[in-house]
Amino acid sequence: MYDIAIIGAGPAGISAALTLWAKNIPFLWFGSQSPSQKVQKAELIRNYPGLSLISGADFARRLRQQVAEAGLEIREQTVTNVFRMGETYHILCNQEEFQTRAVLLATGVESVRPIPGELEFLGRGVSYCATCDGLIYRGKTIGVICTDKGQEHEIAYLASLAKEVYLCPRYAPVEVHGDNIHVVEGRPQAVTGGEAVQAMQVAGQSYPVDGVFLLKSAISPSILVPGLAAAEGHVAVERDMSTNLPGCFAAGDCTGRPYQYAKAVGEGNVAAHTAASFLRAAGK
Amino acid sequence: MYDIAIIGAGPAGISAALTLWAKNIPFLWFGSQSPSQKVQKAELIRNYPGLSLISGADFARRLRQQVAEAGLEIREQTVTNVFRMGETYHILCNQEEFQTRAVLLATGVESVRPIPGELEFLGRGVSYCATCDGLIYRGKTIGVICTDKGQEHEIAYLASLAKEVYLCPRYAPVEVHGDNIHVVEGRPQAVTGGEAVQAMQVAGQSYPVDGVFLLKSAISPSILVPGLAAAEGHVAVERDMSTNLPGCFAAGDCTGRPYQYAKAVGEGNVAAHTAASFLRAAGK
Numbered sequence: 001m002y003d004i005a006i007i008g009a010g011p012a013g014i015s016a017a018l019t020l021w022a023k024n025i026p027f028l029w030f031g032s033q034s035p036s037q038k039v040q041k042a043e044l045i046r047n048y049p050g051l052s053l054i055s056g057a058d059f060a061r062r063l064r065q066q067v068a069e070a071g072l073e074i075r076e077q078t079v080t081n082v083f084r085m086g087e088t089y090h091i092l093c094n095q096e097e098f099q100t101r102a103v104l105l106a107t108g109v110e111s112v113r114p115i116p117g118e119l120e121f122l123g124r125g126v127s128y129c130a131t132c133d134g135l136i137y138r139g140k141t142i143g144v145i146c147t148d149k150g151q152e153h154e155i156a157y158l159a160s161l162a163k164e165v166y167l168c169p170r171y172a173p174v175e176v177h178g179d180n181i182h183v184v185e186g187r188p189q190a191v192t193g194g195e196a197v198q199a200m201q202v203a204g205q206s207y208p209v210d211g212v213f214l215l216k217s218a219i220s221p222s223i224l225v226p227g228l229a230a231a232e233g234h235v236a237v238e239r240d241m242s243t244n245l246p247g248c249f250a251a252g253d254c255t256g257r258p259y260q261y262a263k264a265v266g267e268g269n270v271a272a273h274t275a276a277s278f279l280r281a282a283g284k
Numbered sequence: 285m286y287d288i289a290i291i292g293a294g295p296a297g298i299s300a301a302l303t304l305w306a307k308n309i310p311f312l313w314f315g316s317q318s319p320s321q322k323v324q325k326a327e328l329i330r331n332y333p334g335l336s337l338i339s340g341a342d343f344a345r346r347l348r349q350q351v352a353e354a355g356l357e358i359r360e361q362t363v364t365n366v367f368r369m370g371e372t373y374h375i376l377c378n379q380e381e382f383q384t385r386a387v388l389l390a391t392g393v394e395s396v397r398p399i400p401g402e403l404e405f406l407g408r409g410v411s412y413c414a415t416c417d418g419l420i421y422r423g424k425t426i427g428v429i430c431t432d433k434g435q436e437h438e439i440a441y442l443a444s445l446a447k448e449v450y451l452c453p454r455y456a457p458v459e460v461h462g463d464n465i466h467v468v469e470g471r472p473q474a475v476t477g478g479e480a481v482q483a484m485q486v487a488g489q490s491y492p493v494d495g496v497f498l499l500k501s502a503i504s505p506s507i508l509v510p511g512l513a514a515a516e517g518h519v520a521v522e523r524d525m526s527t528n529l530p531g532c533f534a535a536g537d538c539t540g541r542p543y544q545y546a547k548a549v550g551e552g553n554v555a556a557h558t559a560a561s562f563l564r565a566a567g568k
Contacts, residue, residue: 015546018331035417049549051334052350059334066336078428085480181418238538245550256523258557265333266550273542283566 008106012252015268080129094131102247117191124196130154140210143200152176193199241271292390296536299552364413378415386531401475409481414438424494425486432501436460524554
């Protein structure tokens with residue numbers, strides 16, 4: 001049993017991690033070692049106090065260096081589900097499960113909105129997790145919509161199981177190849193079906209499939225954590241960054257606009273303080 | 285008529301200023317050019333994302349440099365009162381008055397609590413503003429409790445008017461001198477009187493006075509802005525940093541704990557965004 005897990009390693013997650021570290025509170029930390037494309041592509045940042053006119057890439061480099069100097073470890077595992085049972089959070093990362101007393105969500109925002117049918121068929125043919133659900137589609141035909149190049153190994157895994165894979169890549173360059181991987185260019189439009197998924201629609205074409213995997217860098221928090229209250233498409237939080245679930249805190253872009261580094265960093269700090277108080281009150 | 289004034293030039297005020305500047309919104313800015321003692325005395329900061337293990341003094345230096353590079357001007361004037369009439373804020377700085385559509389409070393927190401009698405006698409012998417109320421005490425005997433060395437010129441001004449000045453300095457070294465200035469060592473304990481102030485109590489001694497000036501680096505926001513709602517001794521704010529007064533926003537330590545740079549900087553950023561939306565909606 002761990003005290004707390006941070007999910008996400010963008011500016012909000014890093015701010016929370018540095019604050020827990022400074023407060024000497026051990027934590028589990030899930031996220032990507034490499035900064036998000038969003039941070040890397042950010043142009044000159046003009047309004048981050050303490051760093052004049054810094055590029056997104058330089059800012060990301062500084063944050064990573066700071067994390068390394070503090071000796072903090074980021075687990076490069078995609079968290080696919082967080083659920084609360086009693087006073088414990090169960091955190092599922094593909095094949096592994098971790099238990100914590102508290103969780104701090106700093107998952108960012110998916111700039112890609114859900115496509116029609118995605119949420120409707122979730123669990124009935126739509127999946128966000130190749131490792132979790134891949135085996136269901138052994139010998140079958142699947143669609144894969146992937147927005148994150150970092151997940152190409154998941155595509156390869158799916159191709160090793162499925163008969164045919166229609167891959168709709170929303171990144172470049174595509175470097176996963178296979179006889180049964182058919183790249184489908186264009187914008188994904190919908191997942192359709194009846195009781196279960198029957199087809200994936202891409203750029204006006206319909207591809208008959210038994211299931212569709214959506215491989216993203218971030219899963220929407222309300223899908224990740226069942227029962228988490230949302231407000232206008234973001235995690236609903238109080239001023240102290242607590243959510244409707246006791247012991248669950250959120251910070252950064254996932255809580256809403258403005259999508260700014262300073263805001264993310266401030267919220268990560270506050271969420272860490274509130275989480276620390278929660279753990280203290282829980283007798284930890 | 286100006287669009288907006290920022291009051292305060294600590295991390296929250298600076299973050300707000302940089303964000304308004306980046307958004308190309310002109311603003312008035314009141315504050316101290318030199319960083320607060322609190323920032324200067326801060327030991328190593330371990331959890332400010334982007335700057336590893338930086339001292340408070342170095343952080344302050346960086347912030348000032350960034351403000352200078354952006355060409356932003358801080359008016360070294362103490363704001364003594366902000367009041368709202370119709371849709372306009374009137375900002376009083378000793379002898380000058382400015383009018384704005386919006387105001388962003390980043391005044392920090394006074395670590396010194398009000399002493400007994402201070403709030404009770406405010407306006408009945410207690411004053412925070414030498415320039416505003418000095419003339420009332422021409423030829424009379426006054427007490428001065430000063431926590432901010434930067435206000436010594438105000439003490440000199442008061443001494444030029446009053447018959448006798450009992451000065452209780454809460455800073456060092458004292459460099460204001462005069463035949464009628466009597467330095468009183470020790471902790472100020474109370475302001476006492478009946479209808480009006482009659483005495484100042486310091487370290488167990490009672491000094492008969494006609495009025496008491498409390499010269500501080502920051503005036504409590506709820507005293508500064510009549511009608512501003514407070515919560516647990518801080519400015520009550522929503523998630524978007526708006527207060528109960530339309531067009532009045534707050535950020536940083538004045539809105540509550542944690543008193544952390546990252547939190548202050550995040551709130552300054554958010555307050556500036558919300559203020560910008562307010563001005564836009566107001567047709568500016």
